[in-house]
Amino acid sequence: MHRARRNPAAAHPPVTRRAFLRLMAAGAGAGLAAARRTDAAAGWSLAEAARPYRGTTIKAASVTHWANNAVQPLIPEFERETGIKVDFEYLERTALNAKLDVELGAKTGAYDIVHIDVSKVVRYQRAGWVVPLDAFLQTPGLTDPKAPVADFIPPYLKTVTVDGKVYGLPFSGESTAFFYRADLYEKKGVKPPRTMEELDAVNKIIHSGDVPAFAMRAVKGEGLNVFTWTTWLRSYGGQFFDAQARPILDSPQAVKATEEYARLLQTYGPKGVASYRHFEILADFQQEKLASWIDATSLAARINDPKTSRVTERWAMAPVPRGPAGQFPGIYAHAHGIAADSKKKEAAWLFVQWCTSPDVQLRRAAKEGGAGDVTRVSVFEAPEFKKWWSKGNYAEVTLASAKIALPDYRPTFMPEWLEVGDRLGTAIQQVITKERDAKSALAAANTDIARILKK
Amino acid sequence: MPPDPARTDASRRFSPLERTYLWMLLPAVVVLALTVVVPLGLLLRNSLYHWQFSKPWLTGFVGLENYREMLQDARFGASIWRAFVFIASTVAAEVGLALSLAELLSVRVRGMSLVKSGFLLPMVLPPIVVGIMWRIMYHPTLGIVNYFLRFIGLDQAWLAEPGLALFALIAVDVWQWTPFLLLMFLAGYAAIPQELYEAAHVDGANRWHRFRDVTLPLLRALIVVGVLFRTVDGMKIFPTIHIMTEGGPGEATEVMNYYAYKIAFAYSNVGYSSALSFVMFLIAIVVSVGLIRAARRLGAAI
Amino acid sequence: MNLGASLSRTGYWAVLSGAILLFLFPIYWIVAMSLKAPIDVFAMPPVWWFQPTLDSYRELFGDAPTLRYLLNSTLISSLAVVLALLLGVPAAYALSRLQRRWKDTLLFTILCVRMIPPMSLGLPFFLVFLRLGLLDTHLGLALVYLSLNLPLVIWMMKPFFDDVPIALEEAARIDGCTTAQALRLVVAPLAAQAMAAVGILCWVLSWNDFFFALILTREAAKTAPVGITYFIRFEDARWATIAAGATVIALPVVVFSILVRRYLVSGLTGGAVKQ
Secondary structure, three states, rough: OOOOOOOOHHHHOHHHHHHHHHHHHHHHHHHHHHHHHHHHHOOOOOHHHHHHHHHOOEEEEEEEOHHHHHHHHHHHHHHHHHHHHHEEEEOOOOHHHHHHHHHHOOOOOOOOOEEEOOOOHHHHHOOOOOOHHHHHHHOOOOOOOOOOHEEOOOOHHHHHHEEEOOOOOOEEEEEEEEEEEEEHHHOOOOOOOEEHHHHHHHHHHHHHOOOOOEEEEOOOOOOOHHHHHHHHHHOOOOOOOOOOOOEEEOOOHHHHHHHHHHHHHHHHOOOHHOOOOOOHHHHHOOOOOOOEEEEEEEHHHHHHHHOOOOOOOOOEEOOEEOOEEEOOOEEEEEEEEEEOOOOOOOHHHHHHHHHHHHHHHHHOOOOOOOOOOOEHHHHHOOOOHHHHHHHHHHHHHHHHHHHHHOOOOOOOOOHHHHHHHHHHHHHHHHHHHOOOOHHHHHHHHHHHHHHHHHH | OOOOOOOOOOOOOOOHHHHHHHHHHHHHHHHHHHHHHHHHHHHHHHOEEEEEOOHHOOOEEEOOHHHHHHHHHHHHHHHHHHHHHHHHHHHHHHHHHHHHHHHHOOOOOOOHHHHHHHOOOHHOOOHHHHHHHHHHHHHOOOOOOHHHHHHHHOOOOOOHHHHHHHHHHHHHHHHHHHHHHHHHHHHHHOOOOOHHHHHHHHOOOOOHHHHHHHHHHHHHHHHHHHHHHHHHHHHOOOOOHHOOOOOOOOOOOOOOOHHHHHHHHHOOEEHHHHHHHHHHHHHHHHHHHHHHHHHHOOOOOO | HHHHHHHHHHHHHHHHHHHHHHHHHHHHHHHHHHHHHHHOOOOOOOOOOOOOOOOHHHHHHHHHOHHHHHHHHHHHHHHHHHHHHHOOOOOOHHHHHHOOOHHHHHHHHHHHHOOOHHHHHHHHHHHHHHHOOOOOOHHHHHHHHHHHHHHHHHHHHHHHOOOOOOHHHHHHHOOOHHHHHHHHHHHHHHHHHHHHHHHHHHHHHHHHHHHHHHHHHHOOOOOHHHHHHHHOOOOOOOOOHHHHHHHHHHHHHHHHHHOOOHOOOOOOOOOOOOO
């Protein structure tokens, strides 16, 4: 339908280092199937399930995030019903990762619940720092039938699944989409672009000195410019690796994709776009200084916030434009995982399940200042949710994009990904700043990446 | 202060007075020894291992392999050069600025002490906040820096241009740490007897001569201490770079310490980053020794 | 002659004002940001006249236990400075008075403590503290700062002690003082300004540390710089609240240095040394 189906075997050849990529693609389905079996138990109650764990205290470490903030007021409910106390520690993402590396590496057992995402799950799993959740999913006494795992938007769940085992329950998820100023578009009589050609044409019409037409992440980083750039790579038919698992980032498709990515930013981007992360893009858009951009869907909530945004009534979203090879929105999810050295795993599980359950997710989204980056299909389709989150087509576009996104959108499953991604990001940024041209930048990056992988 | 010949003796016995001195020295030395020995030992040990969190199956003793790899690591070499440029620029600018400010502020006017307290403010902010605030201020279109520079046509994308980013970071460091040296130098000024100035004035010296012939020589030791500490601290700079540019654009602001951080925390390569850290430590020692020797040759009593 | 004098005086004031403006404008900007409505933080052209609001401060103290973090910071920094002065001042004095060949080597080794990259110190400290139960304690973090402050105290106080002629202590000793008393009653008062300055420096450096506070504390002893990152979120940041946090974090040190500014004034009547 929307995406070009690729042969999984070609993308993930049977080389030892990449074997688990294939296993992941096949195995996540098996994990979900097993979970479905435990759904049926009727008459399950949280208080009953938590009875053996009354009086314990569990410690959680997670990112500072709107989704976590939105759930915080509801936590006392959980504590009352189960008698389990929840101590949360919130840290900014990079600081959190550094701290967790130290704590988990030293096996202090200080945290029962840890933040986990697609860039960490393989590392944590291999180091034995987190436990698969399948054991809990297969224990009827601990599984809430009203919170089925199958209800999670599959790509979100797959981003934290390794070797077919689920290592976290996503509490916040996002895809990427095209955001634009509906009022400007209407004034100029254009519609949001559906293809890359249309994107160029629309930008040309909309662009002006006062309000640049378009921006995307430019700062180097596997979670920064690489995140949105990969849409271009895939859309132009590029790949990260070939059938022999060698990096092919210097292929003609990759070069074309990078040239296009850079050209769009250089031609239609605001001044200094080469230093833009999503922070800067957001600030510009909120202050009416940007006409359109592509980035994470979860940013919609920030545009809607009248305390910081001047364009709360004038924006809309559309799916990312498709390229010659198809349509490839990005994907990312935050999840709660359970630490291997935790002594209160079951209590931790009950909390993780509760705070990602349809009921809690709906309540945290459908309110003033709520967080709409929910991770369950049922919540997206609930009328309550739609009432709060239909503005700008958020609900519709996000769900549609998330559903067709590829979990291995970026090859984050390999242990060297962080280093590889950063090296790639550096090359991309160099092209955007015109420090190097696409061909030489990518060739150099490719050589370096091949060297990194050989180690 | 010339050494008392009666006390400079090579004998192994300590006089009672010296023993008292040693007791006064002991607690500090013990604390420092504990702080230095264990980490350095661990650092050295780890640098001889291959140990990467993401590839635990490769862990093992590899001897000097990490160091060999370092010699071929062009990125490390580049980061050392950038660190050198950064530190040399910031220290020179900070010393010059702090001296000038101390001189300016040494005029005895009512309320001057309040002004002095004001100048201390930049140093008082946590580096992480400084990074965040300056990043906002450097925003190419919405930032306040460019708003002013636009009037003189100098507005640039400071953090986005490979050629400008390092300079932008230097400016922030100078802004933040000049107060550190200023405070040191003000204390030094307070210790200079007024009589010396008065004598110079009687001899017909103007402001500049007084500074050059009275103030500077007496401050020499303190200046060297300031340079030493800023240099050593400059090698450890981290939060500001991380927040403002993350070592970018490209690798334009990736200085030595930031590169080591990436290896350690972003790529989880404990073995290699230990080797890098150890070498950075050695570099710091070499640089400091060089600075102290140069200072002695210039007459500072260190 | 008079024209020259008044020109140079206006020149002096111009330069001083320029310096004040350059240095303090960003501070003003941050404080202003904390008092603006969040939507105005990025307004371009900038909003110069605005209705100040305390919303960001309310958020700062309401959404996170900021007060506790500030108290932690105060406790830890004060402890670290007191210990550093207690251990460092006598050590600096001893190093100034001792005349041994190994003195310079020792002095240099003390400096080396500051050269160890913090990342390399972090993990060992963590492991040792873990075993000693010092993780997430005020004392633990204070000990770390103590070891980082000692070199600064020693290296900065020594030149001041070098400048005090030994004759003064000898006279005191003839009058019956012990060495410690001589240090306390005769020498130290002459170096009071220096001690105040180095005390402030150590306090500020401990107060502002981020890395060790992050690694060695969890929630109980968390300090203000780490706590403020609560407002840096994954998608965006509450800039106005962070600015409020910055202001609040800077305040104690500013107040403290204003209170001790007597010790920072130069050219007081009489210098440090009377011949």
